[in-house]
Amino acid sequence: MNEEKSKDMKVVKKKSKQMETDGGFENVAIGSDIIRRNQAGTRWESDFLVDGQFCVAALRERIERADHMIPDGVFQWSKWIPIKVSCFVWRARMDRIPSAIALDKRGVQVHSTQYSACVSGLESTDHMFLRCPFTVDLWNRLWNWCGITPMIFSSIKEMLNYIAMTGQCLKRRTTLLSIICGALWGMWRARNDRIFNSNFNSSELVFEGVRAMVHVWIKHRHRKGNFVWGEWLKSPLYFV
Template sequence: MEGLNVMMKAANEKGIFDGVHIPNTNISLSHLFYADDALFIGDWSKKNVYNLSRILRCFYVVSGLKVNFNKSRVFGIGVDFEEVCEWAGPLGCAPSSLPFTYLGVPVGENMNKKKAWKPIVDKFRSKLSMWKAKTLSLSGRMTLAKAVLGNLPTFYLSLFSAPIRIIEELENIQRQFIWRGDAEKATVHWVAWEKLKAPKQVGGAGLGSLRNLNLALLAKWWWKFKTRPDSFWARIVMGFHNPANRPWFCFAKHNRGGVWSCIDKAKNGLWKLNIDVKEIMNTNDGGLSWRSDFVVDGVFSVARLRNRLDRASHLICDGDFWWLNSVPKKVVNFIWRAKQGRIPSAEALRKRNIQVPSTMCGICEHVEESMDHILTSCSLARNVITMVLKWCNVLPQFFSGVNEVLDFARNWGHCPKKKELLTCIIYGTLWSLWKARNDRIFKEESSKPAKILDYIKTSIFTWRKYRSSSGDIVDWDKWCCAPLNCT
């Protein structure tokens, strides 16, 4: 393709092929090449059509490489389709009309229409299908939903501002996948969608907002535009929009359409979140610099800006929660839900009009089964927690709720490592109590406190040994005697 590139440049310079002149610049755009894909751009004239045919024929004679005209199309902008059909003859290509797709990007399409986003919606739906949801745990579904959100649509979202109805449809697919529901089957959504999307810093699950991802990806083009003004594409943008004669925070003329105007309008999305462009960029002595908060090793960080947008758009705060990496995701997700009172206890199911055989605790059979009762107040829970604290050489405590026991572990002692380890042990304890409750109800298996304690010791020892970055726990005998001394 390099040989064809040289031929097209020479033809453009000598007037054999007239490219499109970019206003306010000396650029004449005649072609765009990427790998083996070629896009020829020029004035609509018979001279260009016939000379392009001759150039391609000469290229074939010289190199032996022939353009596949069966896969090629001719487009005429602002001309009748009959004329396009007539002029496509000399090139041997089929005539066509806008819109079309080039390198996976729609060209000439109205991106405000729902049909323009159908490829992304279809891919979302195929990746987050219901049969996959049935084979994954909640934490697995959340991980997959977050991965699909972060990777699949970025090509589109980095160029176009997605309409609100498209954002809502994509997030609805995510929501149904996470809770294993569909349009025909109602399911319980145990946690509000806004809490799932909210950042972990404000008490959410950190799934992230698709709209904020869109804004952050578009904002990165501002950084590229201001830091690479001599690049070919930036010079073309300058020619059309002439930002030199405009305020520093204006990147496009509002009376022009196209992709760049769409990128410029991302500022409106920031302003709706009460974020000024000046929070992203600084002006010093008439110059422009980017705030270090959003630049890592000289490269603009989409993740950091997205996190800032997520924190601005989600003001939910249920208190700080410790997302420990040394604890399996299914366990830490369960503890996060329990902290908010969002686990399927008999009491919670009854409140949602779901029929259960009995709302009494399946273990003690004396009190209605609430979340706090299962995990802290039941006789089994009290005995297990007392044994766990004794094992850790911590004075026994009486807890009346999940939040109380979590706060105790988080604020205990002064050593950060011991505090983290005790929190990990409490997470494992609450998870083991929930598992024992399920075994009692669904398998009719009863567990003794000593057996549950042995399970807790083994499980957390395994977590710390294979999941902890420090790998500090190696001696089983020391672990069984005094776990907090193993840090």
């Protein structure tokens, strides 16, 4: 079994190198270049065929050897942040979370597309996390707590890109990223709590929950640092 698998991978690598030499891998990131219709429109064709069949291993082989960056920017993954939270923020950055607007566009029946925290705007990703009065008040509390002048961002992507370029101290930047991700996660949990449990928590209560949650994250994921709760409350960016 292992010998057959090894032979198949050798064929894939050989075929992959041959297609790359022939120029078949140009613009491979574009979906229409991975698999497409022939000119007659009678069948599908692809540059990633092995023995006449589409081969996922050939596509992966090419992706792993790609030397270009994804044009959408770099998402910063941190071991201080739980993986499920990082995945959620990553999806929110791309506007790929199940907000009421997103579900409605996909034909899913929702009770209302109004955001439950303010009922003054539609439940889109940007309104839910950046523009709602409830959210703005929460962000102002977080900025003041971190000793940062309150800022306004047009999108989550812009916020994360700004944080990735802020300061020269990696630990402080990672701490700030953890706080931001904790805030986004806390807002989402509060939103779900309102919808599914009819619990309407104030922005102050959500803020206090975010501070406690992120403190636990860093305390159990960072090996060295000052874990005194009182010091964390005073100055989080100088906590680690």
